[in-house]
Amino acid sequence: MKMIVAIIQPSKLDDVRDELYKAEVNLMTVTEVLGHGRQKGVTEIYRGAREMGNLLRKVRLEIAVNDSFVEPTVRAIIKAAKTGETGDGKIFILPLDQTIRIRTEERGSIAIG
Amino acid sequence: MNSGDTAWVLICTALVMLMTPGLAFFYGGMVRRKNVLSVLMQCFFVLCLVSVLWVVYGYSLAFAPGNGFIGGLQWSMLNGVGLEPYADYSATIPHQVFMIFQAMFAVITPALILGAFAERMKFSSFVVFIILWLTLVYAPVCHWVWGMGGFLRNMGALDFAGGTVVHINAGIAALVTALMIGPRKNAEKHIPSPHNLPFVALGTALLWFGWFGFNAGSSLAANGLAANAFVVTNTAAAAAGLSWAAIEWFRNGKPTLFGICSGAVAGLVAITPAAGFVNVSGALIIGLLVSAFCYLAAAVIKPKLGYDDALDAFGVHCIGGIWGALATGLFASKLVNSAGNDGLFYGNPELFIIQAKAVGVTIIYSLVVTAVLFKVIDLLMGMRVTTKEEDIGLDLTQHHERAYTMLE
Numbered sequence: 001m002k003m004i005v006a007i008i009q010p011s012k013l014d015d016v017r018d019e020l021y022k023a024e025v026n027l028m029t030v031t032e033v034l035g036h037g038r039q040k041g042v043t044e045i046y047r048g049a050r051e052m053g054n055l056l057r058k059v060r061l062e063i064a065v066n067d068s069f070v071e072p073t074v075r076a077i078i079k080a081a082k083t084g085e086t087g088d089g090k091i092f093i094l095p096l097d098q099t100i101r102i103r104t105e106e107r108g109s110i111a112i113g
Numbered sequence: 114m115n116s117g118d119t120a121w122v123l124i125c126t127a128l129v130m131l132m133t134p135g136l137a138f139f140y141g142g143m144v145r146r147k148n149v150l151s152v153l154m155q156c157f158f159v160l161c162l163v164s165v166l167w168v169v170y171g172y173s174l175a176f177a178p179g180n181g182f183i184g185g186l187q188w189s190m191l192n193g194v195g196l197e198p199y200a201d202y203s204a205t206i207p208h209q210v211f212m213i214f215q216a217m218f219a220v221i222t223p224a225l226i227l228g229a230f231a232e233r234m235k236f237s238s239f240v241v242f243i244i245l246w247l248t249l250v251y252a253p254v255c256h257w258v259w260g261m262g263g264f265l266r267n268m269g270a271l272d273f274a275g276g277t278v279v280h281i282n283a284g285i286a287a288l289v290t291a292l293m294i295g296p297r298k299n300a301e302k303h304i305p306s307p308h309n310l311p312f313v314a315l316g317t318a319l320l321w322f323g324w325f326g327f328n329a330g331s332s333l334a335a336n337g338l339a340a341n342a343f344v345v346t347n348t349a350a351a352a353a354g355l356s357w358a359a360i361e362w363f364r365n366g367k368p369t370l371f372g373i374c375s376g377a378v379a380g381l382v383a384i385t386p387a388a389g390f391v392n393v394s395g396a397l398i399i400g401l402l403v404s405a406f407c408y409l410a411a412a413v414i415k416p417k418l419g420y421d422d423a424l425d426a427f428g429v430h431c432i433g434g435i436w437g438a439l440a441t442g443l444f445a446s447k448l449v450n451s452a453g454n455d456g457l458f459y460g461n462p463e464l465f466i467i468q469a470k471a472v473g474v475t476i477i478y479s480l481v482v483t484a485v486l487f488k489v490i491d492l493l494m495g496m497r498v499t500t501k502e503e504d505i506g507l508d509l510t511q512h513h514e515r516a517y518t519m520l521e
Contacts, residue, residue, distance in 0.1 A: 011504040014303050034519055042505065045513040057147075057519070085501075 001096040001109060002070050006061045007035065008081045008089040013059050015080035023076040025069060027113065029062040038086050058089065064099055066109045114198055115205035121335035122203075122210050128326025129217035133160045133224050135323055139316025139378070140228050143424045146308040147506025148232045149516045155236075159224045159243055166247060167216040174252040176202070176215065181264035184256045201261050203333040214330060215255075222251055222279045228424030229287035230294045230496075232305070233503055236511040238496045245486045246286065250479055254282050258471070270471035271445060271453055271464070273342070274331035276386025276437045277475045284431020285479040287422060293487045294496055296421030298503050310370055317374040321350055324381045328388040341449055342388035345396035346381065352400030353380025360408050375429060379407040382433035387441040390453040395444030399437060406432050435472055442468035 008016055013030070020028065034055035044051040065073050074091055082088055101111040137156035141149045163171070173188035188194050191212065199208040223243045227234075234242075257263040258270065258278050265277075272278060297305065307313060328346040332338040357376025358368035383403035384396055391399070411428035422428060442465035445456035455461035490496060497503075502510040509515055 009504065011298075014299060018302075032519065042509050043513055044509070044515065055520075 001099060001112060002065055002067065003094040003096045004061075004063045004065060004070065004073055004077075005092040005094065006063070006077050006081070006089060007033065007058050007091075008061065008077070009083075009087065010057050010059045012081045012089075016061070016077055019076035019080040020063075020073065023069075023072040025063060025065065025073050025076065027063070031060045031062075033058050033060045036087075037090070056087070064096055064112050066112055114207065115334070118203075118205040118334040118336075119207060119210055121339065122206050122214055122330055122333055125326035125330025126210070126214045126217055128323045129214070129221065129330065130160075130323075132217070132320055132323035132327065133157075133221050135316050135319025136221065136224055137316070138312045139320060139374075140231060140424050142309040142312025142314075142316060143228075143307040144231050145305050145506070146517055147508055147515075149308060149312075149508065150514050151236070151507035151511055152227065152231055154512055155227045155239060156224050158240065159227075160220050162240070162243060163220045163223065163247055164216060166244065167219050168212075171219055171247060171252055172212050172215060174248065175219070175255040176212075176260050178261050179256065181262055181267065182256070183253050184260050205334055211333065214333075215259075218275055218279060218327075219247065219251060219255070222275075222283050223247055225279070225283035225426055225430055226286045226290060228426030229291035229422045231423040232297050232507065233294060233497055234507075235495060235498050236507070238490050238494050241490050241494070242486060242496075245490070246483065249486065250282065250286065250482050251278075254278050254475055254478065257474075265471045265474065268470070269454065269464070269467050271390055271441050271468065272386045272438065272471070273389035273441075274328045274385045276382075276434045276441070277471055280382050280385060280430040280434030281438065281472060281475050282479050284427050284429075284434055285476050286483040287426035288420070288431060289480055289483040290487055291420050291422040291427065293484065293491070296419070297423060298500060300421045300423075301419065307371065313374050314370060317377055320378060321381060324350070324385075328385060332389060338389055338450055341392070345388050345391060345393055346384050348393050348396040349384035349400035349403075350377045350380040352397050353377060353383065353404045356401045357404035357408060360404060375407070375411070375425070376404040379403045379429050379433045382430055383437035383440065385434070386437045387444065389450050390441055390445035390456075392444075392446060392449050395440070395446075399440045399444065402440075403433050403436050406436050438468050438472050439465065442466075 035058055036056050042054055044054050063073055077091055099111040100107050133156050137153045141152045144152055168191055170189045173186050174184050177184040177188040179185040194208050194212050196207045196209055198204050203211045223246055255278050257265040258272050324346055325343055329339045329343040332342055354373045354377035358373045361372045362368045380400040380403055383399050407429050410432045411425040443457045445453050446459045447455050454464045457465045
């Protein structure tokens with residue numbers, strides 16, 4: 001089991017979800033986050049005071065998957081989120097010790113999907 | 114000169130002024146949060162810009178004596194527009210009061226259009242578009258209907274508070290601009306949800322409140338006719354809000370806040386041309402039916418045809434305005450306003466034909482000129498923001514501001 005964490009552009013969320021459904025990955029948690037990597041932030045000006053390099057809005061996906069789904073999930077995210085420009089985002093793959101479905105108390109890979 | 118009339122029209126002017134910020138919230142709540150400031154900014158910019166243009170040359174172009182098509186420039190800088198009444202327009206209030214009341218109509222009309230191209234127009238191009246549209250579309254159409262010697266006025270067309278001049282005119286411009294600028298990115302796949310429906314309700318409240326000035330003020334006197342306009346305005350708005358909610362209840366199982374707000378605004382639009390000519394039963398029918406037409410345009414026809422009139426400026430204002438103008442030809446009665454005329458249901462089919470002609474002329478003129486203006490500005494400076502700017506949002510890319518912070 002792996003936990004896939006992807007940081008993507010907010011505008012790509014719909015496309016990424018479409019691709020993930022095609023790859024039969026239906027379960028995910030989505031949060032809105034702020035951050036930036038190499039991409040510079042945006043300029044904001046309030047009553048003449050200039051604020052450079054503010055943090056940008058991004059979307060963070062967390063998807064717990066069984067091992068066989070790792071590559072299809074990664075492929076789906078890349079397919080939808082990649083534009084080739086700075087700021088497309090990152091994917092992190094983390095080991096996942098245990099998954100427990102609260103309703104049934106099932107544990108392990110069966111509890112993921 | 115009458116002090117009661119003067120006081121009333123001054124207050125109504127302030128009420129109509131408040132409609133444009135009201136519209137800003139009505140529209141602002143409907144867009145995604147990355148674009149809310151752009152909509153508010155466009156509304157406030159129009160308020161400032163048109164207020165200035167109006168006293169410099171706009172009022173003169175629309176209302177100064179000229180030919181049947183356009184007014185003259187002799188009243189530029191309010192030259193000759195003084196504190197005494199000008200009897201051809203209003204015998205009991207200062208001419209400047211009439212002028213500033215009309216200014217607020219000139220402000221809100223171009224602002225209505227922006228609902229069609231919301232979330233994707235370049236701000237600099239927007240400014241140029243508004244200046245040209247006010248000068249080449251609003252001022253002439255206003256002159257035809259309300260100006261001395263205007264040809265629709267001479268033909269006998271009735272437009273009490275601006276159904277043709279304001280709503281059909283802006284509504285058609287909305288359709289043209291929505292078609293020409295193209296749909297928002299991904300709009301066909303996922304309809305962007307409104308980011309703040311309480312803003313929509315707040316905007317509706319301000320519009321409704323201001324509309325009493327818009328319609329009841331258009332009698333230009335504190336008299337029985339103003340009372341009639343006030344009552345039918347409230348009645349039509351309420352009936353339309355109910356019928357929109359009923360349609361949704363019937364079709365989707367639940368009535369929505371967004372629906373009742375849209376219905377109320379559609380009702381206000383539809384009663385606008387009729388407010389000084391119909392009685393309360395006419396207002397009820399106008400209100401109950403307008404929601405059916407606007408609902409059809411916004412929720413059924415628009416998705417089928419695929420144009421992205423983002424906030425339904427065409428679906429509500431043009432369709433509602435056309436229905437209101439035609440309904441005036443059906444339900445108008447001299448018993449309400451002896452200066453008006455009888456409609457079809459009061460034995461005078463001719464008025465209906467005149468109303469239909471006035472609607473037709475306005476649609477054709479607004480359509481053609483708006484399309485030409487749009488094309489010219491698009492060629493010279495580009496109307497649409499880049500895809501990347503659209504992704505980030507107009508607030509940050511066009512104004513370097515954002516409405517909401519996530520962290521302190």
